[in-house]
Amino acid sequence: MTPEQMRDASLLELFALEAEAQTQVLNAGLLELERNPTQAEQLEACMRAAHSLKGAARIVGVDAGVSVAHVMEDCLVSAQEGRLLLTPEHIDALLHGTDLLMRIASPEGAPTAEDIAAYSVRMTGLLDPSALPPPARPPAPPAPVVEAPAPPASLEPEPEALPETVPGPEPRRAKGAVEGGERVLRVTAERLNSLLDLSSKSLVETQRLKPYLATMQRLKRMQGQSQRALDGLREHLQATQQTDEVYDALTLVQGLLAETQQMLVYQTSELDEFGWQASQRAQLLYDTALACRMRPFADVLGGQGRMVRDLGRSLGKQVRLDIDGEKTQVDRDVLEKLEAPLTHLLRNAVDHGIESPEQRLLAGKPAEGRVLLRAAHQAGLLVLELSDDGGGVDLERLRRSIVERNLSPAETAAQLSEEELLTFLFLPGFSLRDKVTEVSGRGVGLDAVQHMMRQLRGSVVLTQVQGQGSCFHIEVPLTLSVVRSLVVEVGDEAYAFPLAHIEHTLDLPAEDIVQLEGRQHFWYEGRHVGLVAASQLLQRPAGQGGGDSLRVVVIRERDAIYGVAVERFIGERTLVVLPLDARLGKVQDISAGALLDDGSVVLIIDVEDMLRSVEKLLNTGRLERIDRRNQRGVEQARKRVLVVDDSLTVRELQRKLLSHRGYDVAVAVDGMDGWNALRGEDFDLLITDIDMPRMDGIELVTLVRRDSRLQSLPVMVVSYKDREEDRRRGLDAGADYYLAKASFHDDALLDAVVELIGSAQG
Structure with a gap:
């Protein structure tokens, strides 16, 4: 198969997926419209589905799909604008068009040209030509003439040029520059970071076309309304017997309006197509730039198998390390930061988890212990599971150790659940080893692992089955270039809290704020949590919050936990991290910047630094109270x-x-x-x-x-x-x-x- 055939096949597969999704929307919406033909929400959904299919068909060069989707869109737009009331005959025809689009997208059973022509005639007969705006027809010819093959042609060189300019899988292998015989280029990390920065900005910039397109669509509808208003004016003037000059002027206005509407329809179609192509190319550019930074997960495992084996032998144990998902791609910066915590956990599994051969044989297990490390992509994250088939955690011994270390009263410790008990293992200085050895007993390990996971904006959770083994479940971002964040508003500015550091978000009623030792607190998960104002921490003017409650982001770093009051929650966003200029030095409480979809700037919070700022304010007594609201209004x-x-x-x-x-x-x-x-x-x-x-x-x-x-x-x-x-x-x-x-x-x-x-x- 030639590269062109591969390209066309992949694009047609994408079009088939698009058609499957959009025809489901059309089928559901049209059935609703048959019961209530004036439902604005369903009319809008169906019109958008037909419009999306028209654009997708045009991109892949399927003229039949463009023709069918175009007449369907015209019918739905007429119904939206009140020029047409959908009848069962219209619904039948639209459902028939939906079936045709699905057949067009399928590899076999595509309709003939006669079928498409017959459908166009059927739809034309159902529409009232006098109600259609004059320019509605002219844009049809340019649609197929937009050079549908051009977009794929512009994308075609990308896969072929990739091995020479931006290496494919080979450069991402650890030192594997020879495999496959492909050419490999050496590129500095700074250049790759710059490329990723530019591509992310390009991706964001393409989103700014959407408001312009929406405005042009509104103008198109407004011009249709103006045309109908002029028709009504002509009827009114005819009843008053005006002079020929008045009618000539009105005819001129109607002609100019029709001409401008024709231009607007055409330009709207062109902008829609350009915006779609630009967003696709920007996404491809960003994905390619990001791929240049990716390396297989196996790169971080060099020597780990040998380390597990040797450590086991030094402890008189037989242990093997099995790895699943070695080729999983991860950002090189993430891989570098994963090496230390994974080493901690592997050593922990061999030392604490796997029993001696004699104990394993008595328990009915093989003499050789097994440590399994799985790596996979899931929902934009790298998910790691490090499990062993050892003895698990002795919960009663852990409970006694908690009481002996005065971490909890005996009565409370006796009531702790398994999940609560296991969290104590992540405390600084906590160890179940009574003696310090070369391997463990110093109380460092799991607390350091948790700290490093938080630095990676990730998490680690321990589960276990006593006698059968334990499992560490780790989730970290695939790349540090992208961060999933909660965007909030503080002092009329946007700020982003990385989700990895957010414990909870809540609307806090004013009556739930209490005063303890002169500071404001609220009750959260069985403890009093200090409340601080983000406006004071970020040195922004305090905004006017609405309602009788505060929007609070609960942030945590190890044992430090505080509630930060913000003005409002904007929502979760995936942000491309843009490092701050090095000349600024360390900006207090801020780690980096990013751009929102509309191109506006958002600053990403450095949560650890913010927690230190809170402690500093507390120590100096400078922490300000947050004005609370009650039912009578602002205090x-x-x-x-x-x-x-x-x-x-x-x-x-x-x-x-x-x-x-x-x-x-x-x-x-x-x-x-x-x-x-x-x-x-x-x-x-x-x-x-x-x-x-x-x-x-x-x-x-x-x-x-x-x-x-x-x-x-x-x-x-x-x-x-x-x-x-x-x-x-x-x-x-x-x-x-x-x-x-x-x-x-x-x-x-x-x-x-x-x-x-x-x-x-x-």
Whole structure:
């Protein structure tokens, strides 16, 4: 079979698949329309199915399919625009056309030219020619003349040129540059990354044609409505007996409108075809560029079989490694990062899983243990299963170890399920080995594996059957160039959370937010989880959330878990990762960028970095409260107070007192930290100590009074220094109130605050 024949065969197979899917839509929709001929949703679905089949038939050069789908589309568009009411005769004819399209797509039983011509005549007779817009017919001739064979011809050189410019399977083999006799080129990783970047941008750009095509379709419908309106106007003018000049002008307008509509119909068809071809070529370009980065899974397994065998012998065991799916293609970057965790798991299987030959024989097993590693593609992921036929995990021993390490009370441990017990094996420093050997017992391994899987935006799950073996189920992306993410809106900007780091998403009712130690929490899976605002973390203006609940993304990294409140969920997207310019350095909380389907930019969150940012805000007391909504609407803005004191006890006491009274309180650990806070945020009151490191309270107050923006800010000094000269020194620096800690009590502080700025929401 020649390359041209192979090409045509593959394209016809694609057309057959397209026809099978779209004719199912047509059959279901037409049966619904027979019961209710005016269903807009079904009319739209059937029209789109016929339109898609027309475009697909044109691409593969099947003129018969173009002709049948075209007259079907005209009929459905007429019904959409109200110029035709579908009758049983119309439905019969449309169903007949559906059958013809399926026959056209099948390799045998294709209809004859006479059948196609007879069908066209039948459909023409059912349509009212006067209701059809004048230009509806002219576009028909260009359809077959769009040079249907041209698109395949443009795609034809790709497979032939591939071995010379972009190597096929051979370059992706590990050092296998000679197999098959194909030419192999050496290309740097930077060039491949650049090619993938450009191809991904090209793929996104093709999606921007869709809105233009939709607009032109709307214009086409609007022009049809305008034509009918002019027909009505002519009838109205005839009843009023206007002059010939009026009729001539109206005729001219109708003629111009008909001509423009003819042009619009033709250009819409051309744009539709161009958009389809462009998207197909961009997808092919991206897939080819991505394939250049792919290598067989076997590349990561060099020496692993020998390692398993040698390790088993050193432990007095007989173990073999079987591999299924060696040729599974994976991104080279993913393969490099998989080598270490797979080595951990293989060693773990030999050491912890496989029993000694004597134990295996007593259990009725072969003396030789078996470790099986499977690799396969599934739903855009690389799925790995590493299983052994060993003894599994001794759950009772694991339960005792959990209690001995004070990880859980005995009563709670006794009630843990098998799944819950196995999760303890992934904790840092946890090991079932009592003695440290060269192989294990140091408490590292599974926790490191889980950490590396999360870095790969993947997951690892352990299951086991005691006495029969255990299995690690691993899922990682096929490539790090693409990330499946949840896109959200924060401060009117789009951000993406990688799904691998998302524990859960939820709409959190306002009444479920509780205050613990001055921080906002909510109850999630039996524990209180801290709540933070994405707008503060990302330094975006807080948006106006809608309704009485918060949209919350629960993120986790090992034991750290927080809920991040966002404005709204946009949805899941598969994003092509675009690295940030190296000149920017490390951007806080951001790992990379990407483009959405409409061409807009989205930033991808670095979840690990974001969790560190949360901890930093907590440690400095700068975490802001999230305004909650209730049934009466948004809470009235609360007055903000900044407490500056180097004593943790005093700082927390003042914060709790003021928070319980309803004030929004932020804290700073010394004068310098307080000055930075004042310059970056707005406050209604400053409460400061005097003796502090880096910058004392007097210096802080002096700076405040010299700043034009802060000159009117009320300032209260709270100090252990109770002498008159100390009081005078504070007031002279610009403080409005001086309170001695020796006489400090709840009412004195709160009364002074109310005197200076009023109540929290006054």
